[in-house]
Structure formats: structure tokens, C-alpha cells
Amino acid sequence: MALRLCCAWISILLLLPGLSDGGKLLVVPMVGSHWLSMQEVVEKLSERGHEVVVVVPEVSWQIETTQAYKVVTFPVTQTLEELDNSFQEYVATHLTEKPFPLNALAMYKASVHVFSTFFGQCKDMFRSQETLRFLNQSSFDAILTDPAFMCGPILAHHLSLPFVFFMRGFPCNLHFAAPQCPSPLSYVPRLFTFNSDRMTFFQRVENALISLLELDYCNGFYGEALKLSSEVLQRDMSLMDIVNSAAIWLLRFDFVFDYVRPVMPNMVFVGGINCAKKKPLPKEFEAMVNASGEHGVVVFSLGSMVSEIPMKKAMEIAEALGTVPQTVLWRYTGKAPPNLPKNVKLVKWLPQNDLLAHPKTRAFITHGGSHGVYEGICNAVPMVLMPLFGDQMDNAKRVESRGAGLTLNILEMTSNDISTALKAVINDKKYKENIQRLSDLHLDRPIHPLDLAVHWVEFVMRHKGAPHLRPAAHDLNWVQYHSLDVIAFLAAVVLLAFFISFKCCLCCCRRCFCKKGRTRKAAKAKSH
Amino acid sequence: MALRLCCAWISILLLLPGLSDGGKLLVVPMVGSHWLSMQEVVEKLSERGHEVVVVVPEVSWQIETTQAYKVVTFPVTQTLEELDNSFQEYVATHLTEKPFPLNALAMYKASVHVFSTFFGQCKDMFRSQETLRFLNQSSFDAILTDPAFMCGPILAHHLSLPFVFFMRGFPCNLHFAAPQCPSPLSYVPRLFTFNSDRMTFFQRVENALISLLELDYCNGFYGEALKLSSEVLQRDMSLMDIVNSAAIWLLRFDFVFDYVRPVMPNMVFVGGINCAKKKPLPKEFEAMVNASGEHGVVVFSLGSMVSEIPMKKAMEIAEALGTVPQTVLWRYTGKAPPNLPKNVKLVKWLPQNDLLAHPKTRAFITHGGSHGVYEGICNAVPMVLMPLFGDQMDNAKRVESRGAGLTLNILEMTSNDISTALKAVINDKKYKENIQRLSDLHLDRPIHPLDLAVHWVEFVMRHKGAPHLRPAAHDLNWVQYHSLDVIAFLAAVVLLAFFISFKCCLCCCRRCFCKKGRTRKAAKAKSH
Incomplete structure (x- = not known):
């Protein structure tokens, strides 16, 4: 007690x-x-x-x-x-x-x-x-x-x-x-x-x-x-x-x-x-993840603020998702594409961070919003990024430059591109290794x-x-901050010093030559 | 249990x-x-x-x-x-x-x-x-x-x-x-x-x-x-x-x-x-501090690396220390100045940080070494600074610019200067208030x-x-880091653009004037 x-x-x-x-x-x-x-x-x-x-x-x-x-x-x-x-x-x-x-x-x-x-x-x-x-x-x-x-x-x-x-x-x-x-x-x-x-x-x-x-x-x-x-x-x-x-x-x-x-x-x-917040998965998600077998799951969300994408795009994506053996949990509130494969489960909401934290999660398809990217890094899940607006393209490029994911241009991507990228981040070990390294570094902090x-x-x-x-x-104003006034002053001092030295030299030379000239003249006069 | x-x-x-x-x-x-x-x-x-x-x-x-x-x-x-x-x-x-x-x-x-x-x-x-x-x-x-x-x-x-x-x-x-x-x-x-x-x-x-x-x-x-x-x-x-x-x-x-x-x-x-390390005061120091009465103590050290200063300087300092009612604990390993006042206790070593942490400590006379200055700040003790070498003068100026102490030039200071400065930091409340504010800010940290x-x-x-x-x-090399190559390139492009525009204008003008000239000539020829 x-x-x-x-x-x-x-x-x-x-x-x-x-x-x-x-x-x-x-x-x-x-x-x-x-x-x-x-x-x-x-x-x-x-x-x-x-x-x-x-x-x-x-x-x-x-x-x-x-x-x-x-x-x-x-x-x-x-x-x-x-x-x-x-x-x-x-x-x-x-x-x-x-x-x-x-x-x-x-x-x-x-x-x-x-x-x-x-x-x-x-x-x-x-x-x-x-x-x-x-x-x-x-x-x-x-x-x-x-x-x-x-x-x-x-x-x-x-x-x-x-x-x-x-x-x-x-x-x-x-x-x-x-x-x-x-x-x-x-x-x-x-x-x-x-x-x-x-x-x-x-x-x-x-x-x-x-x-x-x-x-x-x-x-x-x-x-x-x-x-x-x-x-x-x-x-x-x-x-x-x-x-x-x-x-x-x-x-x-x-x-x-x-x-x-x-x-x-x-x-x-x-x-x-x-x-920061980690919760156990809700029962329905736990069941879906467990049912995914050895291949595990792919988490897919274009963020909480995008409710729908054009049907053509949605169908292309759906087609690509059907080419991987993983179960795909897709957060999507728009109209379901008619070609939705069996391995894709559409959900209105998903506990993104908790799903990414699950050991069965193999990849994360995201729009590259900074929240999502950090959740991907925290949980060491390699990413396929489909940036839409704002800083998302820059975020995506950052992840890609670290070798922790692949970026697709949402306007130009084909079904094949999506499939290839998704298979690469799942099967090519280097993506997992890179995101794991980033994750280890990111989570190793003093507070x-x-x-x-x-x-x-x-x-x-x-x-x-x-x-x-x-x-x-x-x-400070702009000129002061960049020390432009100091540079101008020092340049003026240096130029002035050069000018004075030059004038002095000139003067000395003149005197010297004048003297010689005069001496010569005097000598000439004497010799005459 | x-x-x-x-x-x-x-x-x-x-x-x-x-x-x-x-x-x-x-x-x-x-x-x-x-x-x-x-x-x-x-x-x-x-x-x-x-x-x-x-x-x-x-x-x-x-x-x-x-x-x-x-x-x-x-x-x-x-x-x-x-x-x-x-x-x-x-x-x-x-x-x-x-x-x-x-x-x-x-x-x-x-x-x-x-x-x-x-x-x-x-x-x-x-x-x-x-x-x-x-x-x-x-x-x-x-x-x-x-x-x-x-x-x-x-x-x-x-x-x-x-x-x-x-x-x-x-x-x-x-x-x-x-x-x-x-x-x-x-x-x-x-x-x-x-x-x-x-x-x-x-x-x-x-x-x-x-x-x-x-x-x-x-x-x-x-x-x-x-x-x-x-x-x-x-x-x-x-x-x-x-x-x-x-x-x-x-x-x-x-x-x-x-x-x-x-x-x-x-x-x-x-x-x-x-x-970081805080220990209770050793008994002999505890006794000295307690015996100081309502006026408290002044801690004085020129650092662990300076064993001695010229006797003339030491005597000037001793004279000044006699003008304050506080007990002064002076860490000094050199020969004791003959005019050492009663309120000054020479010691070969002192537990500086623990002494500064004592509520009876009123001031700290220091050479401005960064360790000492930080101990002064941590414990909110106003300082009189007598910088000797290295970064000490810069440290001292920083403390002075924050209104938390006064700096003396060790070569020029007189007994009177020391006494005035010491009395000021002890009796003028602003020094204590300023160092207390710095101390509060310094100690308020997440880790x-x-x-x-x-x-x-x-x-x-x-x-x-x-x-x-x-x-x-x-x-990057120096030129690249400062974007001097980019600035030169952009300047060249702008100049080229100006040059081409200028040439074009000139060409247009010439054509225009030539035409007019020709027209006029033709007109003149006709009129003749």
C-alpha cells in the first residue's frame, strides 16, 4: 500500500x-x-x-x-x-x-x-x-x-x-x-x-x-x-x-x-x-491491420483538409494501389472510385500517427503536409509524397533529398508511376534504412x-x-546592418590615402626632376 | 521500509x-x-x-x-x-x-x-x-x-x-x-x-x-x-x-x-x-560568514590561475576593502599586503560558488573569468570586475552593459575607485535588481x-x-557563399539588357531621324 x-x-x-x-x-x-x-x-x-x-x-x-x-x-x-x-x-x-x-x-x-x-x-x-x-x-x-x-x-x-x-x-x-x-x-x-x-x-x-x-x-x-x-x-x-x-x-x-x-x-x-500523443489503435483498425498478414499495410491520406480529388485522379490512384500486396487504408471522404481494388479500404478518418506507429505499416502515401511528414519520420515509415499546395512540395523534396521517400507530381503522375514509387519505397531497403536513420536522429533529443x-x-x-x-x-537600418556605411568610409579612406600618396609622389618627382632640370640648366649655362 | x-x-x-x-x-x-x-x-x-x-x-x-x-x-x-x-x-x-x-x-x-x-x-x-x-x-x-x-x-x-x-x-x-x-x-x-x-x-x-x-x-x-x-x-x-x-x-x-x-x-x-554543483559551506567559511553580522560578506578572487599581483596594487586594494563594513573573503596566495584591514580575511582557497550562493553575500570582486561571472549571475551577486587578460575585459563589459556590475581598469584604478565601485554595487539597489533579473532569466531554462x-x-x-x-x-567557396558570382551574373544580364535596349532605341531613333532627314531632303529637293 x-x-x-x-x-x-x-x-x-x-x-x-x-x-x-x-x-x-x-x-x-x-x-x-x-x-x-x-x-x-x-x-x-x-x-x-x-x-x-x-x-x-x-x-x-x-x-x-x-x-x-x-x-x-x-x-x-x-x-x-x-x-x-x-x-x-x-x-x-x-x-x-x-x-x-x-x-x-x-x-x-x-x-x-x-x-x-x-x-x-x-x-x-x-x-x-x-x-x-x-x-x-x-x-x-x-x-x-x-x-x-x-x-x-x-x-x-x-x-x-x-x-x-x-x-x-x-x-x-x-x-x-x-x-x-x-x-x-x-x-x-x-x-x-x-x-x-x-x-x-x-x-x-x-x-x-x-x-x-x-x-x-x-x-x-x-x-x-x-x-x-x-x-x-x-x-x-x-x-x-x-x-x-x-x-x-x-x-x-x-x-x-x-x-x-x-x-x-x-x-x-x-x-x-x-x-507526442500515442494511443492504442481503435478496434476496427486493429482488426484491419491484423488481417493484412505478412505484407502489412500502407497508410494513405492527403490530409484532413482535402475532402475530394477529381475522379480521374482517384481512379488512377485506385488502379495503382491494386498492384501491391499490402492492404491500403485510404482516408478519403469523396466519392469512391468505381475501380477500387479489394486490398484498398476507404475510411472517412484514420488515426494516422497510431497507424504509422504500428510495426505492420510498410509505407505512407501523403500529401507532404508537415504534420504528416513528421509522423512519417517519428515512426520511421518510408513515404510516397503527392504534394498539393503551400509548403508541401518543398517538404516532399526535403524527404526525397534524404532518400526517405519518392515524390510524385500529382498533375502528371500515371497509375504506373504511383505503383512503381510505392513498390520501390516498400521493397527497396534503402528507403526504410534512411527513414530509420532520420527517425533515430529525430527522436534522440534532450527534451x-x-x-x-x-x-x-x-x-x-x-x-x-x-x-x-x-x-x-x-x-539598425539596412545600410548600417550590412555595414555599407563602414565599407564606404573605409573605401574613401583608402582612396584618399592612395590619392595623397600619389600626389606626394608626383610632387616629389616633380621637385626631383625640376631640380635636375634646373641643375642641368645651370650646368649648361655654366658650360656655355 | x-x-x-x-x-x-x-x-x-x-x-x-x-x-x-x-x-x-x-x-x-x-x-x-x-x-x-x-x-x-x-x-x-x-x-x-x-x-x-x-x-x-x-x-x-x-x-x-x-x-x-x-x-x-x-x-x-x-x-x-x-x-x-x-x-x-x-x-x-x-x-x-x-x-x-x-x-x-x-x-x-x-x-x-x-x-x-x-x-x-x-x-x-x-x-x-x-x-x-x-x-x-x-x-x-x-x-x-x-x-x-x-x-x-x-x-x-x-x-x-x-x-x-x-x-x-x-x-x-x-x-x-x-x-x-x-x-x-x-x-x-x-x-x-x-x-x-x-x-x-x-x-x-x-x-x-x-x-x-x-x-x-x-x-x-x-x-x-x-x-x-x-x-x-x-x-x-x-x-x-x-x-x-x-x-x-x-x-x-x-x-x-x-x-x-x-x-x-x-x-x-x-x-x-x-x-551545477552546490555543497554546504565548509565549517570555517560558515563561521566567517555568520560572524559578518548584518553587513554580510564580499567575495573576492582574481581566479585560480593568478597567484600574486604587484604589492603596490595589493596595498591599494587592501586599503579600499577597509572602507566597507562587510567582511571581505579574499582568495590570495601571494604575500599579504602589510596594510590589510581587519575586515579582510585572506584565504588560499575559497568555495566560490557556495559562498556566492549564501544569502549574506553582498558583492563579488572578480577578474571577470567566464566561470566566475556565471557564478555571479547564477547566484545573483552584483560584481566589481577587474579584468586581467584574455576574454575577461569583454566579459566585464558585458556585465557592466547589463547594469549588473562595475568594471575597473586594473592598471589605472586607485584605492578610491575600488572603494567607490564596491560601495556602489553593494548600496545602489539597481545593481542587485539587475543581476537578480539576469539570474532569474538565466536559471529559467527547460533543461x-x-x-x-x-x-x-x-x-x-x-x-x-x-x-x-x-x-x-x-x-561552397567564398565567392559562392556570398553569391558574388550570382550578383555578377545578374548585373551582367541587367547591363546587357540596358545596352541592348539602348542600342535598339538608338537604332530606332536613327532610322526615325534618317527617315525624317530623308523625307525633309526629299521635300527640300522637291521644293527646289
């Missing part, structure tokens, strides 16, 4: 290490799949005795709420259908073949449109006086936010609260530019270039050109956010102004997957944070990313920010 | 989290005070079941050995007296007043001399065939080394083993240049400039000039190491070649004290690692630096290095 009591007491201590005095945290999440991993941090913070308030639009998209934290909703003008349609349109644009640059333009337009639709919810929040009054009166210690839609940081400025970002990245390197982190163009590939960190000369040229477009691209993309922030904060705001005072950047990065690059001390890397994230959010709550981690570079 | 057994078992588990299969680690330490914090890591690794071998010269300097690890010694040609004399000469140079640039030159010469003397021990190691045979046959997993004298990394290359650095820094920014970490000159002050991260224009110019001298300075300083490495490894070696393949850089940095700057993913910051260091050494042992944390920048 004493033994049991003691161990129970110890386990409580282990579960809640260093339980601090409760603080008050405001959470401004991003709707959609981004919430998946953030929710775990929020729940853990709540468990640790903090009062956590999550502010969510009344018509919310993919945000499940639980008893673990308080949810405050605000009224919005859009319907769920409008949000759904806008996102499906965005996905559809990526599934439509067009020549370059029409495809890039169409994707840019679709991105601006989907952003504008979802950003409408942020505008609605700032219109709701009741919500603002509540937030103003609540005396929060800090804000935790996914800033992809910029709503969180604008609210943080409005409430004058320190804020922590939890994110994968902005589309235009803003997550490195804003904290003043150098990103050498020569080996840090820009998003959407699909380059690796080892680039040819022309890839480096491309990288440089893309980086020149970045700020313009983002200013256009975040046009509405810039307008709203200037209105709300009553001063001109740039994108940098909005985000560069983030106290801590919790970035879902890990260098087994992401390319090694300079970082800053206020960046905390929590890639793989979403693999779990979830605990790390929780620590830094609490740190900002306790100390009202982290100003000691803010570089002095923020106080 | 059951309760006690259970708790004992739990505490063993807590003490040894994740005890892994024992590995084999070779440790190449640096003699002197650098060993102080490294020893704790080595002991902990040994505790965790690894076979740790520390390779030490037979005539060792300040390296205490314990039962915790195996020590392998090699014969050396120098006597302890020679080492002592060389170091005392080095310190004496820093205590002798000379005008600029004679002082800088004298210090450089003294540094090269002391380095050369101690590096002689490394040469002796490579001469000892028996030692090399033993090391070659021992199949170590990795090397942990303080590379200040470059012996460890040369040995690591010789044995083809992955290596981990444990250090405060190289004298010429090599600890950032070698891992390809950008160090913007505009806000990253170079060592020995004593500038902060907020520099005036001319300080930035000075910073740029010093950075130009750095590599030359270091090539001279490490000349013997370069020669030895080329001999031993049978190929031309640069400083970069010797150090840039370090798997992990365990740097005794912390950004409450060091200036915020870009870093790299294979840098692990373990500043304050030396505050203790000792555990962090142990984790990363074990990581390198388990995975035979950390190649996934090596940036692709290592494969």
Missing part, C-alpha cells in the same frame, strides 16, 4: 514537472490543420494550471474544442459553406494543369482569395466590441498564436501583450527576416523553388530572383492584414512591424528534415511535436518538443516577454 | 535518466581553469556508465584527477616550474603599463609565448609512440575536447574520430567562422574591442578593422599547431580544416550575458554549466546545461557524429 501511494505521488510529480503558479494565456489559433499540434500545447498548458482562453470565430473551421480550456467565440459574417467553397477552390486550382506562368499566377490569385476569405473572420473579431472588451479586461500575461493569417500579432499589438508564435513558416521567409536571421541565398533555398541546400549555379540565380520577389509577394498577399493593422493600431504598419516583436518563435522545424541554416536564439525548434514549447510559453508569461533574446540588429 | 525502497529506486531513475549502453569516450582537456566545468561533464558521463579516458600530460597544470574516470598520462619535456613561469610572465605583461600599440604588441608576444610553451605538451604527446598506440587501439566512439590549444582536434583527425568541442571561444571568432555562422559586423562586437552590441559608427569601423586582422592574428598565434597538424596528418592543414568538422560545439554562452547574435544548429549553449552537454556528447557517441547538423555552406 505504502509502495503504491509513494509511486502514485511520484508519478504525479513526473507528470507535472515544476508546476508553476497559474498564469493567464490568450490563444489565437489558425483554423484548419495548423491547429492539430498547437492544440496539444494548449492542452498541456491548461493541465499545468494556467487559465487558457482560446478565441475562435463562431463559424469555425476544423477547430475542435474540449473541456481543457475556455473558448470565447465572436460573431462572423461568413458561413461554413463559404469557407469550405473558398478552400476547395484553392485546392482545385492546384489540381488544374496550366502552363507557366499562368499556373503560378492562378495559384497566387487563389492564395490571395482564400487568405482574404479567412481573414474576414479576423476583421469580424475587431468589429465585435464585446469580444474586444472582454479581451481588454482579462489581463492576460501573453498571447500564443499561429500568425499565418496575421490576426494574432495584430491583436497582441492592440492589447500590448508579449506574444509567442507557433508555426511552420510564412510564405516569404518572413519568419527568418523578421527576427533578423541571416539566410544566405547560396545554400538556404527559398520556399516554392523546390531546391535543396546544394544548388547549381542557375538554381542559386533562381533563388536570388525569388528572394527579390518575396517582400512584394507578401505585401500583396497580406494587403488586407496591413490595412487592418494600420486601422486598428492607428499608425502605419509594415509586415515587419507586425511580426518582429514576437518574443519567441516556436518553429515546427527539425534539422533531420529541414536544411541546416543559421538561426537566432529566440527561435525554438519543435518539429515533431505532433507525434521533448512539447515540453520545450510549454517551457517557452510559460517563460514569456513569467517574464512578460524575452527582450534579452532580441538582437540589437533591430535598431 | 517499502516506501524508502521505492523512493530510493525512483531517485536512482531520476539521477540517471535514460542510462544508455556504455560507450567509450576520449577526453582531451585544456589545462588550467578551463578544466573546471569540463570536469563536471566528464564525471557525469562516467557516472552514466561510459568508459571515459582523459589524456593528460605527466606534468599537468591544475588538472585534478578523481576515481571517476581513467587517466592516461604521457611524458613531457617541460617542468611544472617552466609552465608556471611562462604563465606568470603572461599575467605580468598584462599588469605592466605601456602606451598603445606597445602594450598590444607585448600582449600578443606574451600570448604566443605562453601558447607555445603549453603547446609543447601536445607535441610531446604526438612524440609518445606508446600513448598513440594505446589511443589507436582503444576504439573510442568520440573525442570530447577543449580546443583552445588545438591539441584535441588534431588528435581527433589523427584517430579519425568524431569530436565535440567544449569551450568558451577562440580568440579570433573562429568558433563562429568555422561552423559557417554569420557574424554581422554591425552588431556582433569582435573580441578585444570591448564594444557592446550597440556600437557608434566609429566603433563599427573599429570592429570591421579588427575582423580584418583576425585570421592573420590567429594564423600567427596557432602557427605551431598548424605546423604540427600538417606534419601529423601528412597534408596541408588550415585552422578551418582543423576545427570545422567538429560535430557539436558546446559553447559556454548564455544570452542573458552574451550579446544576441545568429547561431548554428550544431551549437549548444551551456553557459552557467559550472554552477540544465550539464544535462544538455551530456546529451550531446552521448548523441555524437551513439551516432558517430552529427553530420545532419552540418550546413551545406561548407561545400
Whole structure:
């Protein structure tokens, strides 16, 4: 009995290490799949005795709420259908073949449109006086936010609260530019270039050109956010102004997957944070996996946000899946393709991480969303990647460059391509070996990313920010930061020194020659 | 009984989290005070079941050995007296007043001399065939080394083993240049400039000039190491070649004290690692502290490596110490100054960290060695800093810039200066408040630096290095890294485009004017 009591007491201590005095945290999440991993941090913070308030639009998209934290909703003008349609349109644009640059333009337009639709919810929040009054009166210690839609940081400025970002990245390197982190163009590939960190000369040229477009691209993309922030904060705001005072950047990065690059001390890397929760498989899935026999299973999902793909594509995929002996568990909510083979089980939902953790799982077909890729790495499952939009193509290229998977172009792939790639990652041992190595490296860390994230959010709550981690570079202008004034000054000094030396030499030479001349003249005069 | 057994078992588990299969680690330490914090890591690794071998010269300097690890010694040609004399000469140079640039030159010469003397021990190691045979046959997993004298990394290359650095820094920014970490000159002050991260224009110019001298300075300083490495490894070696393949850089940095700057993913910051061990005060010290009454004590040490200072200086200091009501515990092994006041107790040794941790300690007079400064920060004791050599002046300036202490120039300070500074840090609350804030920030970390260091050494042992944390920048030359080829190419394209446009315009204009001219001529001809 004493033994049991003691161990129970110890386990409580282990579960809640260093339980601090409760603080008050405001959470401004991003709707959609981004919430998946953030929710775990929020729940853990709540468990640790903090009062956590999550502010969510009344018509919310993919945000499940639980008893673990308080949810405050605000009224919005859009319907769920409008949000759904806008996102499906965005996905559809990526599934439509067009020549370059029409495809890039169409994707840019679709991105601006989907952003504008979802950003409408942020505008609605700032219109709701009741919500603002509540937030103003609540005396929060800090804000935790996914800033992809910029709503969180604008609210943080409005409430004058320190804020922590939890994110994968902005589309235009803003997550490195804003904290003043150098990103050498020569080996840090820009998003959407699909380059690796080892680039040819022309890839480096491309990288440089893309980086020149970045700020313009983002200013256009975040046009509405810039307008709203200037209105709300009553001063001109740039994108940098909005985000560069983030106290801590919790970035879902890990260098087994992401390319090694300079970082800053206020960046905390929590890639793989979403693999934290492990549960036993639900009975129906356990049964399907067990029934798969020696060949095991393949897990297939294009993410929680894509409900349907064109039937032609679905049929091609179905045909390919029939060529492998594995049982394929395919999460798909669209209309089932008529040629669905016997070894493919369509499901509306699947416990992705728990399925990937099963020893019978042989491969993972994924759209390359960062959550899925990390789950693949955590569980050492080789991948076939079919990227659709956003950072997915870059993620896929990263996995492929590590030899841990194969990437397919969803627009161009044939049934045969899919089949070949799937068979390769299942049967060619090198894929399993590579992903196992990445997995071993990824999981060998001094502290779990979830605990790390929780620590830094609490740190900002306790100390009202982290100003000691803010570089002095923020106080310099572009010319000063790059030492162009110093270079110009030193160049001027060197030139002046050369000029003076030259003049002195000239003067000396002249005097010398004049003297000689005069001496000669005098000598001549004498001789005459 | 059951309760006690259970708790004992739990505490063993807590003490040894994740005890892994024992590995084999070779440790190449640096003699002197650098060993102080490294020893704790080595002991902990040994505790965790690894076979740790520390390779030490037979005539060792300040390296205490314990039962915790195996020590392998090699014969050396120098006597302890020679080492002592060389170091005392080095310190004496820093205590002798000379005008600029004679002082800088004298210090450089003294540094090269002391380095050369101690590096002689490394040469002796490579001469000892028996030692090399033993090391070659021992199949170590990795090397942990303080590379200040470059012996460890040369040995690591010789044995083809992955290596981990444990250090405060190289004298010429090599600890950032070698891992390809950008160090913007505009806000990253170079060592020995004593500038902060907020520099005036001319300080930035000075910073740029010093950075130009750095590599030359270091090539001279490490000349013997370069020669030895080329001999031993049978190929031309640069400083970069010797150090840039370090798997992990365990740097005794912390950004409450060091200036915020870009870093790299294979840098692990373990500043304050030396505050780990806390013991109760020995009885004689406990008695002295208790007898100090309401005024408390001042702890005074110029470090374990400085045994004596000139008598005139010692008398000035003694006079100043008599002006405060606190009891001063002064670690001093030289001849006691005749004017020693009653409130000053000279001791040959003092338990510095434990004394600083005592609530009765009011101030800390230190030479600004990084170990001492971290102990001051860990225990929130305001400091009076009297830097002597190496990075001490820069450390002192950092503490002063944080408002947590006052710096004195040991060559110029008068008794009155010391007294004023000491009274200020004791009586002006702002110093205590500032150091308390730094201390709170420093101690609020997700994992203790000792555990962090142990984790990363074990990581390198388990995975035979950390190649996934090596940036692709290592494969680029200087021109490529800075994208100068890309800039030149783009500039050429732009110029060519301008040139072609200009030529086209010119051509069009000419045609236009020629036509007009011809038309006019024709018209004129007609009219005539």
C-alpha cells in the first residue's frame, strides 16, 4: 500500500514537472490543420494550471474544442459553406494543369482569395466590441498564436501583450527576416523553388530572383492584414512591424528534415511535436491491420483538409494501389472510385500517427503536409509524397533529398508511376534504412518538443516577454546592418590615402626632376 | 521500509535518466581553469556508465584527477616550474603599463609565448609512440575536447574520430567562422574591442578593422599547431580544416550575458554549466560568514590561475576593502599586503560558488573569468570586475552593459575607485535588481546545461557524429557563399539588357531621324 501511494505521488510529480503558479494565456489559433499540434500545447498548458482562453470565430473551421480550456467565440459574417467553397477552390486550382506562368499566377490569385476569405473572420473579431472588451479586461500575461493569417500579432499589438508564435513558416521567409536571421541565398533555398541546400549555379540565380520577389509577394498577399493593422493600431504598419516583436518563435522545424541554416536564439525548434500523443489503435483498425498478414499495410491520406480529388485522379490512384500486396487504408471522404481494388479500404478518418506507429505499416502515401511528414519520420515509415499546395512540395523534396521517400507530381503522375514509387519505397531497403536513420536522429533529443514549447510559453508569461533574446540588429537600418556605411568610409579612406600618396609622389618627382632640370640648366649655362 | 525502497529506486531513475549502453569516450582537456566545468561533464558521463579516458600530460597544470574516470598520462619535456613561469610572465605583461600599440604588441608576444610553451605538451604527446598506440587501439566512439590549444582536434583527425568541442571561444571568432555562422559586423562586437552590441559608427569601423586582422592574428598565434597538424596528418592543414568538422560545439554562452547574435544548429549553449554543483559551506567559511553580522560578506578572487599581483596594487586594494563594513573573503596566495584591514580575511582557497550562493553575500570582486561571472549571475551577486587578460575585459563589459556590475581598469584604478565601485554595487539597489533579473532569466531554462552537454556528447557517441547538423555552406567557396558570382551574373544580364535596349532605341531613333532627314531632303529637293 505504502509502495503504491509513494509511486502514485511520484508519478504525479513526473507528470507535472515544476508546476508553476497559474498564469493567464490568450490563444489565437489558425483554423484548419495548423491547429492539430498547437492544440496539444494548449492542452498541456491548461493541465499545468494556467487559465487558457482560446478565441475562435463562431463559424469555425476544423477547430475542435474540449473541456481543457475556455473558448470565447465572436460573431462572423461568413458561413461554413463559404469557407469550405473558398478552400476547395484553392485546392482545385492546384489540381488544374496550366502552363507557366499562368499556373503560378492562378495559384497566387487563389492564395490571395482564400487568405482574404479567412481573414474576414479576423476583421469580424475587431468589429465585435464585446469580444474586444472582454479581451481588454482579462489581463492576460501573453498571447500564443499561429500568425499565418496575421490576426494574432495584430491583436497582441492592440492589447500590448508579449506574444509567442507557433508555426511552420510564412510564405516569404518572413519568419527568418523578421527576427533578423541571416539566410544566405547560396545554400538556404527559398520556399516554392523546390531546391535543396546544394544548388547549381542557375538554381542559386533562381533563388536570388525569388528572394527579390518575396517582400512584394507578401505585401500583396497580406494587403488586407496591413490595412487592418494600420486601422486598428492607428499608425502605419509594415509586415515587419507586425511580426518582429514576437518574443519567441516556436518553429515546427527539425534539422533531420529541414536544411541546416543559421538561426537566432529566440527561435525554438519543435518539429515533431505532433507525434507526442500515442494511443492504442481503435478496434476496427486493429482488426484491419491484423488481417493484412505478412505484407502489412500502407497508410494513405492527403490530409484532413482535402475532402475530394477529381475522379480521374482517384481512379488512377485506385488502379495503382491494386498492384501491391499490402492492404491500403485510404482516408478519403469523396466519392469512391468505381475501380477500387479489394486490398484498398476507404475510411472517412484514420488515426494516422497510431497507424504509422504500428510495426505492420510498410509505407505512407501523403500529401507532404508537415504534420504528416513528421509522423512519417517519428515512426520511421518510408513515404510516397503527392504534394498539393503551400509548403508541401518543398517538404516532399526535403524527404526525397534524404532518400526517405519518392515524390510524385500529382498533375502528371500515371497509375504506373504511383505503383512503381510505392513498390520501390516498400521493397527497396534503402528507403526504410534512411527513414530509420532520420527517425533515430529525430527522436534522440534532450527534451521533448512539447515540453520545450510549454517551457517557452510559460517563460514569456513569467517574464512578460524575452527582450534579452532580441538582437540589437533591430535598431539598425539596412545600410548600417550590412555595414555599407563602414565599407564606404573605409573605401574613401583608402582612396584618399592612395590619392595623397600619389600626389606626394608626383610632387616629389616633380621637385626631383625640376631640380635636375634646373641643375642641368645651370650646368649648361655654366658650360656655355 | 517499502516506501524508502521505492523512493530510493525512483531517485536512482531520476539521477540517471535514460542510462544508455556504455560507450567509450576520449577526453582531451585544456589545462588550467578551463578544466573546471569540463570536469563536471566528464564525471557525469562516467557516472552514466561510459568508459571515459582523459589524456593528460605527466606534468599537468591544475588538472585534478578523481576515481571517476581513467587517466592516461604521457611524458613531457617541460617542468611544472617552466609552465608556471611562462604563465606568470603572461599575467605580468598584462599588469605592466605601456602606451598603445606597445602594450598590444607585448600582449600578443606574451600570448604566443605562453601558447607555445603549453603547446609543447601536445607535441610531446604526438612524440609518445606508446600513448598513440594505446589511443589507436582503444576504439573510442568520440573525442570530447577543449580546443583552445588545438591539441584535441588534431588528435581527433589523427584517430579519425568524431569530436565535440567544449569551450568558451577562440580568440579570433573562429568558433563562429568555422561552423559557417554569420557574424554581422554591425552588431556582433569582435573580441578585444570591448564594444557592446550597440556600437557608434566609429566603433563599427573599429570592429570591421579588427575582423580584418583576425585570421592573420590567429594564423600567427596557432602557427605551431598548424605546423604540427600538417606534419601529423601528412597534408596541408588550415585552422578551418582543423576545427570545422567538429560535430557539436558546446559553447559556454548564455544570452542573458552574451550579446544576441545568429547561431548554428550544431551549437549548444551551456553557459552557467559550472554552477551545477552546490555543497554546504565548509565549517570555517560558515563561521566567517555568520560572524559578518548584518553587513554580510564580499567575495573576492582574481581566479585560480593568478597567484600574486604587484604589492603596490595589493596595498591599494587592501586599503579600499577597509572602507566597507562587510567582511571581505579574499582568495590570495601571494604575500599579504602589510596594510590589510581587519575586515579582510585572506584565504588560499575559497568555495566560490557556495559562498556566492549564501544569502549574506553582498558583492563579488572578480577578474571577470567566464566561470566566475556565471557564478555571479547564477547566484545573483552584483560584481566589481577587474579584468586581467584574455576574454575577461569583454566579459566585464558585458556585465557592466547589463547594469549588473562595475568594471575597473586594473592598471589605472586607485584605492578610491575600488572603494567607490564596491560601495556602489553593494548600496545602489539597481545593481542587485539587475543581476537578480539576469539570474532569474538565466536559471529559467527547460533543461540544465550539464544535462544538455551530456546529451550531446552521448548523441555524437551513439551516432558517430552529427553530420545532419552540418550546413551545406561548407561545400561552397567564398565567392559562392556570398553569391558574388550570382550578383555578377545578374548585373551582367541587367547591363546587357540596358545596352541592348539602348542600342535598339538608338537604332530606332536613327532610322526615325534618317527617315525624317530623308523625307525633309526629299521635300527640300522637291521644293527646289
